Amino acid sequence: KPAAAIIGAGIGGIATAVRLAAQGHRVTVFEAQESFGGKMHQLELPGGYRFDGGPSLFTLPQLVDELFELVGRNPQDYFRYQRLDPITQYFFADGTRLTAWADENRFAQEVEQKLGVPAKDVVQFLRRSGQAYEATAGTFLQKSLHKAATYLSPEVLKALSALPQLGLTSTMHQRHAAAFSDPRLVQLFDRFATYNGSDPYQAPATLSLIPHLEHGLGAYYPEGGIYAIAQSLVRLAEELGVQFRYQEPVLEILTAAGRVTGVRTSQDVYDFGLVVSNMDVVPTYRHLLPRQPAPERTLSQPRSSSALIFYWGIARRFPELGVHNIFFSQDYRREFEAIFREKTIADDPTVYVNITSGHTPTDAPPGHENWFVMVNVPHDQGQDWAALVQRTRQAVLHRVSQALGTEVGALIRAEHIWDPPGIAARTSSFGGALYGSSSNNSLAAFLRHPNFSGQLEGLYFCGGSVHPGGGIPLCLLSARIVSDLIKK
Numbered sequence: 001k002p003a004a005a006i007i008g009a010g011i012g013g014i015a016t017a018v019r020l021a022a023q024g025h026r027v028t029v030f031e032a033q034e035s036f037g038g039k040m041h042q043l044e045l046p047g048g049y050r051f052d053g054g055p056s057l058f059t060l061p062q063l064v065d066e067l068f069e070l071v072g073r074n075p076q077d078y079f080r081y082q083r084l085d086p087i088t089q090y091f092f093a094d095g096t097r098l099t100a101w102a103d104e105n106r107f108a109q110e111v112e113q114k115l116g117v118p119a120k121d122v123v124q125f126l127r128r129s130g131q132a133y134e135a136t137a138g139t140f141l142q143k144s145l146h147k148a149a150t151y152l153s154p155e156v157l158k159a160l161s162a163l164p165q166l167g168l169t170s171t172m173h174q175r176h177a178a179a180f181s182d183p184r185l186v187q188l189f190d191r192f193a194t195y196n197g198s199d200p201y202q203a204p205a206t207l208s209l210i211p212h213l214e215h216g217l218g219a220y221y222p223e224g225g226i227y228a229i230a231q232s233l234v235r236l237a238e239e240l241g242v243q244f245r246y247q248e249p250v251l252e253i254l255t256a257a258g259r260v261t262g263v264r265t266s267q268d269v270y271d272f273g274l275v276v277s278n279m280d281v282v283p284t285y286r287h288l289l290p291r292q293p294a295p296e297r298t299l300s301q302p303r304s305s306s307a308l309i310f311y312w313g314i315a316r317r318f319p320e321l322g323v324h325n326i327f328f329s330q331d332y333r334r335e336f337e338a339i340f341r342e343k344t345i346a347d348d349p350t351v352y353v354n355i356t357s358g359h360t361p362t363d364a365p366p367g368h369e370n371w372f373v374m375v376n377v378p379h380d381q382g383q384d385w386a387a388l389v390q391r392t393r394q395a396v397l398h399r400v401s402q403a404l405g406t407e408v409g410a411l412i413r414a415e416h417i418w419d420p421p422g423i424a425a426r427t428s429s430f431g432g433a434l435y436g437s438s439s440n441n442s443l444a445a446f447l448r449h450p451n452f453s454g455q456l457e458g459l460y461f462c463g464g465s466v467h468p469g470g471g472i473p474l475c476l477l478s479a480r481i482v483s484d485l486i487k488k
């Protein structure tokens with residue numbers, strides 16, 4: 001079997017390495033940074049605070065388990081997780097607080113009690129979200145959409161024919177506003193558009209299936225935090241003989257006669273029959289394949305949102321906060337107009353706070369918490385980030401301090417900031433976009449780059465910038481699709 005090079009040790013690259021090693025390929029992963037994880041890295045701040053650097057919400061854990069099972073290992077020997085309950089604490093701008101319980105009925109009761117929306121309407125909405133997920137996920141997330149054979153299966157034809165009725169012509173926001181008269185509940189469900197970096201006022205109503213992932217299938221917390229996912233999979237990959245070469249960026253994908261022949265790195269030139277790029281697809285073409293005609297239409301699709309993150313060591317505990325906490329802005333529409341049309345950050349953005357020290361006490365000193373504080377922002381297009389960061393920091397402090405009735409700024413003992421140019425620099429993501437291209441139009445799923453090259457034999461693509469999209473579960477699925485294509 002041909003030897004395989006994987007460019008990048010992001011979660012998609014690590015999972016592809018495991019799968020190809022399991023198929024009997026000799027696999028080498030080249031990583032530009034000093035360690036693995038990419039967006040899923042971890043960081044430590046002075047004073048004893050540990051943070052997951054990027055992702056914090058974990059759904060579909062079975063996609064991680066199956067990598068261990070694939071090679072006859074017990075996942076629990078490597079990686080454990082528990083279902084989160086409650087999932088999220090919501091703080092609305094009008095002072096209302098709402099807890100999203102894992103149990104659908106309990107959550108619906110909470111909505112009825114706090115917002116006055118009949119519980120049965122919530123349950124019905126979540127059931128529909130589940131049906132939409134069941135009707136489409138198998139097709140749109142688990143197969144290559146770019147192979148003719150995909151369209152010959154009856155299951156796929158059924159999913160395609162269900163699409164119009166699932167909402168290609170209306171937006172997510174319109175779907176939610178039609179289902180609920182309470183603007184707070186509309187805002188709550190609209191937020192799920194941000195799970196793939198999109199705008200609820202533009203994204204198709206089909207994406208109203210996203211709440212099902214969290215409310216139907218469950219949100220999970222890995223023991224030790226999200227970074228444990230990458231750690232445990234790297235351990236498995238190494239046991240399977242995968243070689244990781246850190247601080248060795250790939251500079252060029254070598255080709256001859258219409259196929260890949262190897263890679264040139266910062267250190268050497270290597271022969272490989274297979275190359276899988278886990279690097280964002282835009283710089284893969286621009287930098288590693290400069291002489292290859294690039295698929296311009298695909299590469300020019302609008303980017304997803306990026307993020308501005310403040311990692312704060314906080315010298316107090318807040319029992320009213322959980323793992324996931326949302327502090328909603330007053331004017332949600334304004335926030336997305338700012339991100340997607342004006343390419344800036346609204347004056348009063350919604351704030352997400354992730355705290356893991358409640359579940360993993362070693363993540364902060366006793367009596368303290370580790371706050372990962374995130375705001376959705378546009379991808380980098382040369383904005384004045386220093387000014388935006390300072391302004392947004394004030395707005396964030398104002399919102400959380402007001403909601404919690406405490407001057408949060410006075411509690412900060414350690415701080416680190418990650419902005420879109422920083423995300424781009426550390427992970428090579430084009431513009432620092434978190435999820436590759438956005439899903440703001442109904443054809444987005446078809447316009448993502450395929451998991452293989454149509455021009456160069458032996459070249460494949462995995463990770464959040466290609467099909468089926470960004471986020472941990474979809475990156476893991478991209479690895480499955482790539483390894484299935486290679487096997488065939």
Ligand code: FAD
Pocket residue numbers: 007008009010011012013030031032033036037038039040053054055056057058248249250251278279280307309374423426427428429434435462463464465470471472473475
């Ligand atoms: P990446 O993580 O993008 O890694 C690519 C790797 O390739 C990097 O390590 C990079 O150094 C390396 N590389 C690049 N170029 C080269 C080269 N030339 N040679 C060698 N190596 C190279 N997802 C969720 O599911 N839930 C969340 O809650 C969530 N929140 C997020 C919050 C933030 C702040 C961020 C940044 C992301 C979030 N995501 C979330 C998205 C999720 O993290 C990503 O979709 C996923 O981790 C991307 O994985 P990937 O396989 O595409 O690789």
